[in-house]
Amino acid sequence: MSKAVLHSDNHDSGSYKSYITGFVLCVVLTLIPFMLVMYPVGPRWVTITLFVVTAVAQLLVQLVYFLHLNRKTEDGWNLASFVFTLLILLIIIGLSIWIIWSMHYHMMINR
Known part of the structure; x- marks a missing residue:
């Protein structure tokens, strides 16, 4: 390069x-x-x-x-990239917690 x-x-x-x-x-x-x-x-x-x-x-x-x-604005692409990253991160974390909780709830033998 x-x-x-x-x-x-x-x-x-x-x-x-x-x-x-x-x-x-x-x-x-x-x-x-x-x-x-x-x-x-x-x-x-x-x-x-x-x-x-x-x-x-x-x-x-x-x-x-x-x-x-x-912090520099380059036609808003930095902000859009950051918001998209946060959105994907929240989706992955939120769905992971939901799946783990659901598996824990449905696999409990003594409810």
């Missing part, structure tokens, strides 16, 4: 430095929940809360560093 593609004059998105920063942040945000699950140090609710917080933080890191979504 040429330097013109990887480096923009307006901001630092797309440079090797931003990709390395995003990668390091993603690795750290992956290791934190992994270590919390492998070596629990607190109550279960704290582990679950930190797990969800790091997942949301990793989503934001990937949106900013890899998809280059920022």
Whole structure:
């Protein structure tokens, strides 16, 4: 890839430095929940809360560093992409919770 593609004059998105920063942040945000699950140090609710917080933080890191979504408006595409991402995320999480709850409800032997 040429330097013109990887480096923009307006901001630092797309440079090797931003990709390395995003990668390091993603690795750290992956290791934190992994270590919390492998070596629990607190109550279960704290582990679950930190797990969800790091997942949301990793989503934001990937949106900013890899998809280059920022506050600048480029004909509204950044906002549309972000809203679409949130919509898909809510659908996946909501349906997963619904399916798991439904399976739990229907498989209970002693109701």
